Amino acid sequence: MFDKVQNLDVVLREANLRPTRQRIDLARLLFSKGERHVCAETLFEEAREAGVMVSLATIYNTLHQFTDNGLLRAITVDSSRTYFDTNTGDHHHFYLEDSNELMDMPDGYVKIDNLPKPPEGLEISSVDVVVRVRPTSKN
Amino acid sequence: MFDKVQNLDVVLREANLRPTRQRIDLARLLFSKGERHVCAETLFEEAREAGVMVSLATIYNTLHQFTDNGLLRAITVDSSRTYFDTNTGDHHHFYLEDSNELMDMPDGYVKIDNLPKPPEGLEISSVDVVVRVRPTSKN
DNA sequence: ATTTGTGCAAATCGTTTGCATCTGA
DNA sequence: TCAGATGCAAACGATTTGCACAAAT
Numbered sequence: 622m623f624d625k626v627q628n629l630d631v632v633l634r635e636a637n638l639r640p641t642r643q644r645i646d647l648a649r650l651l652f653s654k655g656e657r658h659v660c661a662e663t664l665f666e667e668a669r670e671a672g673v674m675v676s677l678a679t680i681y682n683t684l685h686q687f688t689d690n691g692l693l694r695a696i697t698v699d700s701s702r703t704y705f706d707t708n709t710g711d712h713h714h715f716y717l718e719d720s721n722e723l724m725d726m727p728d729g730y731v732k733i734d735n736l737p738k739p740p741e742g743l744e745i746s747s748v749d750v751v752v753r754v755r756p757t758s759k760n
Numbered sequence: 761m762f763d764k765v766q767n768l769d770v771v772l773r774e775a776n777l778r779p780t781r782q783r784i785d786l787a788r789l790l791f792s793k794g795e796r797h798v799c800a801e802t803l804f805e806e807a808r809e810a811g812v813m814v815s816l817a818t819i820y821n822t823l824h825q826f827t828d829n830g831l832l833r834a835i836t837v838d839s840s841r842t843y844f845d846t847n848t849g850d851h852h853h854f855y856l857e858d859s860n861e862l863m864d865m866p867d868g869y870v871k872i873d874n875l876p877k878p879p880e881g882l883e884i885s886s887v888d889v890v891v892r893v894r895p896t897s898k899n
Numbered sequence: 900a901t902t903t904g905t906g907c908a909a910a911t912c913g914t915t916t917g918c919a920t921c922t923g924a
Numbered sequence: 925t926c927a928g929a930t931g932c933a934a935a936c937g938a939t940t941t942g943c944a945c946a947a948a949t
Binding site: 739745746 | 836837838839840841854856857863865866868869870871872873874875876878879881882883884885886887888889890891892893894895896897
């Protein structure tokens, strides 16, 4: 992660992506602030605030290319938007239902036991665990 | 057939929903064929095939009302559409990535251990486990 | 009579696409 | 040079919404 920051040029090259100005700028935004969960719109806004010129179309392209090349991981928890996680390792999430925010779940937790084998001819691609949480009700 | 309608009538009343013609027709489609995973568009199509007259807007309204009143469970696995499961009990899913299909995972499997407590002020709303599967690659 | 539900069409909204124009190797 | 990238605007597809009309209690 931190090494991703050091040489964005190399990171992109190793991911088979041309280090273009916008990809480097976006990579810097994504990887120089620790773990993050962004969606296209939030990254676009962040870029704008940082004075980085990128079109929304390029944001989408970049997020997908990064995902396809292992720099990001896509998370589906809200059917209205797609989230991207800078942490590509194996881990699970809390999803705050009231604010639509994602949080990484501390690793080492959640152990899944007794997973059934998938139906004939199918293999497991990933196991996603999402714990949906909401403000404690005070009844 | 006649008592079937009567039953649906009761089901809807107990869910605090007026047993209108379209709600009864949709309930029959949803609950008289065992476990199902539908999305708005598939239910709409099914209704059309069954000669049931319902507008798409009503399909959406009904799916949400049924969900809010415990007759259905909403599942988010694909950021482009929302699935509804007629099985409202505690269980998890296989998601076939190539066909965008959902399958219930046999119950009694998947035991989750060591779940971290949610952040301050938050309580668990649900724990969703989705095992994404794809055709076995033959490399 | 009042309340609630329905249908239609228009409006939203995140995301994708077509295409002309740039840019990095 | 030239394949690959970018930006813009139009296109898209699932879902929602506003509102007049119909049905349920």
